[in-house]
Amino acid sequence: xxxxxxxxxxxxxxxxxxxxxxxxxxxxxxxxxxxxxxxxxxxxxxxxxxxxxxxxxxxxxxxxxxxxxxxxxxxxxxxxxxxxxxxxxxxxxxxxxxxxxxxxxxxxxxxxxxxxxxxxxxxxxxxxxxxxxxxxxxxxxxxxxxxxxxxxxxxxxxxxxxxxxxxxxxxxxxxxxxxxxxxxxxxxxxxxxxxxxxxxxxxxxxxxxxxxxxxxxxxxxxxxxxxxxxxxxxxxxxxxxxxxxxxxxxxxxxxxxxxxxxxxxxxxxxxxxxxxxxxxxxxx
Amino acid sequence: xxxxxxxxxxxxxxxxxxxxxxxxxxxxxxxxxxxxxxxxxxxxxxxxxxxxxxxxxxxxxxxxxxxxxxxxxxxxxxxxxxxxxxxxxxxxxxxxxxxxxxxxxxxxxxxxxxxxxxxxxxxxxxxxxxxxxxxxxxxxxxxxxxxxxxxxxxxxxxxxxxxxxxxxxxxxxxxxxxxxxxxxxxxxxxxxxxxxxxxxxxxxxxxxxxxxxxxxxxxxxxxxxxxxxxxxxxxxxxxxxxxxxxxxxxxxxxxxxxxxxxxxxxxxxxxxxxxxxxxxxxxxxxxxxxxxxxxxxxxxxxx
Numbered sequence: 231x232x233x234x235x236x237x238x239x240x241x242x243x244x245x246x247x248x249x250x251x252x253x254x255x256x257x258x259x260x261x262x263x264x265x266x267x268x269x270x271x272x273x274x275x276x277x278x279x280x281x282x283x284x285x286x287x288x289x290x291x292x293x294x295x296x297x298x299x300x301x302x303x304x305x306x307x308x309x310x311x312x313x314x315x316x317x318x319x320x321x322x323x324x325x326x327x328x329x330x331x332x333x334x335x336x337x338x339x340x341x342x343x344x345x346x347x348x349x350x351x352x353x354x355x356x357x358x359x360x361x362x363x364x365x366x367x368x369x370x371x372x373x374x375x376x377x378x379x380x381x382x383x384x385x386x387x388x389x390x391x392x393x394x395x396x397x398x399x400x401x402x403x404x405x406x407x408x409x410x411x412x413x414x415x416x417x418x419x420x421x422x423x424x425x426x427x428x429x430x431x432x433x434x435x436x437x438x439x440x441x442x443x444x445x446x447x448x449x450x451x452x453x454x455x456x457x458x459x460x461x462x463x464x465x466x467x468x469x470x471x472x473x474x475x476x477x478x479x480x481x482x483x484x485x486x487x488x489x490x491x492x493x494x495x496x497x498x499x500x501x502x503x504x505x506x507x508x509x510x511x512x513x514x
Numbered sequence: 515x516x517x518x519x520x521x522x523x524x525x526x527x528x529x530x531x532x533x534x535x536x537x538x539x540x541x542x543x544x545x546x547x548x549x550x551x552x553x554x555x556x557x558x559x560x561x562x563x564x565x566x567x568x569x570x571x572x573x574x575x576x577x578x579x580x581x582x583x584x585x586x587x588x589x590x591x592x593x594x595x596x597x598x599x600x601x602x603x604x605x606x607x608x609x610x611x612x613x614x615x616x617x618x619x620x621x622x623x624x625x626x627x628x629x630x631x632x633x634x635x636x637x638x639x640x641x642x643x644x645x646x647x648x649x650x651x652x653x654x655x656x657x658x659x660x661x662x663x664x665x666x667x668x669x670x671x672x673x674x675x676x677x678x679x680x681x682x683x684x685x686x687x688x689x690x691x692x693x694x695x696x697x698x699x700x701x702x703x704x705x706x707x708x709x710x711x712x713x714x715x716x717x718x719x720x721x722x723x724x725x726x727x728x729x730x731x732x733x734x735x736x737x738x739x740x741x742x743x744x745x746x747x748x749x750x751x752x753x754x755x756x757x758x759x760x761x762x763x764x765x766x767x768x769x770x771x772x773x774x775x776x777x778x779x780x781x782x783x784x785x786x787x788x789x790x791x792x793x794x795x796x797x798x799x800x801x802x803x804x805x806x807x808x809x810x811x812x813x814x815x816x817x
Binding site: 245248249251252253255256259260261262266277278282324325327328335337338340343347350352353354358359360361362363364380381383385388389392417421442446448449452453464465467468471476478481485488489492493496497500503504505 | 530531532534536542543544546549550551554557560612613616617619621624626627628629630631636637638639642644647648653654659660662663700745751752755770773774787790793794797798
């Protein structure tokens with residue numbers, strides 16, 4: 231260890247500068263949320279009041295109640311939650327099964343199939359959406375939740391899942407598996423009872439990723455869903471925005487309710503999520 | 515490859531591996547073929563036809579592509595997409611890198627800032643766009659109200675052909691800068707400490723250390739991030755849909771909005787498919803460039 235430089239004025243000034251810059255940027259990021267929450271409690275006539283008030287004069291919860299009368303907000307919520315749930319489970323199962331196979335089972339053609347899957351990830355969704363619309367129409371699945379569930383599980387999202395899980399399974403020592411094979415375990419049992427439990431962190435990363443992507447998905451619902459009661463939150467909210475115009479108090483109470491669950495998940499799984507992003511982003 | 519061959523001669527176990535291996539990937543491969551590969555092929559064919567929403571279609575060869583190249587609106591849309599990309603990418607990358615450098619310092623409470631800046635990444639794009647539409651609102655918007663506090667009458671941001679796109683760009687940068695920031699933080703952590711110590715011993719200042727040590731070490735990440743951000747920008751849609759609907763007077767109409775409108779508002783599916791393929795070719799070219807460059811870097815690293 232070499233001698234550290236004396237604690238200089240320059241250094242502490244630098245730290246103050248760092249904090250100042252970070253506070254400024256963080257404020258820009260957080261003010262929209264604070265403003266959103268603040269507006270959601272305001273009376274309509276207070277919205278246009280000048281000067282702006284961050285703390286409303288009184289906290290009114292009636293916007294939160296009335297918004298349910300204006301739009302089928304409850305349905306949007308239920309649809310978003312259950313679609314995200316099905317997609318997360320489906321992706322975790324099928325992608326980890328395939329990822330395990332690509333990582334550990336030496337079958338003919340696995341490298342080439344994996345390469346084809348990976349290269350398909352760069353196909354823009356907008357290209358396949360048009361034929362997919364016709365395809366779903368043939369099946370009579372327009373205005374149903376089938377496309378919203380199947381496309382993410384087996385499309386680019388699923389391929390991404392395979393990639394993440396394969397990376398994870400590759401890093402697990404082979405000995406565990408070999409011992410089980412000598413004991414006569416089937417591959418499916420090895421996958422389910424040995425590999426999956428070890429791969430929990432990988433599954434967790436994938437789950438959070440899939441959930442966030444799906445919760446926010448907009449393009450597919452816009453194309454495939456017409457009936458209000460079948461809409462998801464992002465689509466329902468965008469429609470509501472067109473309809474209510476400047477009734478921001480309703481809009482903001484709706485956006486608060488749409489955002490808060492996700493933020494709660496984020497604060498609990500923050501570390502895993504941010505590190506997961508960094509890991510998958512760098513190893514890609 | 516060699517390993518595969520050896521295992522293949524091992525008898526029943528190897529045969530079992532063939533069957534189970536394919537069995538395990540079969541749901542994904544089947545779904546992928548039906549939901550990605552097949553539509554991709556059909557889209558290519560559709561782009562060569564006059565496919566309507568209902569009724570018969572006719573093969574028209576390259577007519578759609580010729581039509582696109584002759585369409586003034588397409589070029590305007592292409593220009594808008596380029597404007598969005600050129601406006602967003604440098605801003606996003608530089609801000610993300612600066613924030614990553616600040617957040618790499620070991621200071622108390624720094625994790626809180628990382629969280630704050632990452633929160634918009636987690637938020638729904640549609641929600642973020644709705645809130646920012648409100649922030650930019652002419653009379654009730656917070657931005658104009660703040661401007662009024664210092665005596666400036668704020669413009670009608672989203673209804674001005676010159677200001678709408680910059681407003682959308684700012685909204686988009688703030689939404690996603692946290693993602694690139696996290697990637698840069700991770701890359702910075704991979705730079706070996708010893709390099710910094712060596713630079714310090716050589717008497718290199720902070721600026722020189724950054725340009726001669728840090729930046730070269732994280733170049734692969736920077737490049738990857740730039741390409742990913744460019745591709746993302748070329749596909750911008752949701753925030754435009756919510757904030758401006760492509761207006762005013764088409765000043766924010768971007769490529770995907772144009773494709774969506776052609777396909778699902780005007781129901782010209784063949785034409786829309788060919789416009790989508792133009793997007794695909796641009797993305798493909800960018801991805802190939804990225805692969806080439808990464809190969810070179812990987813080679814250099816192992817040298």
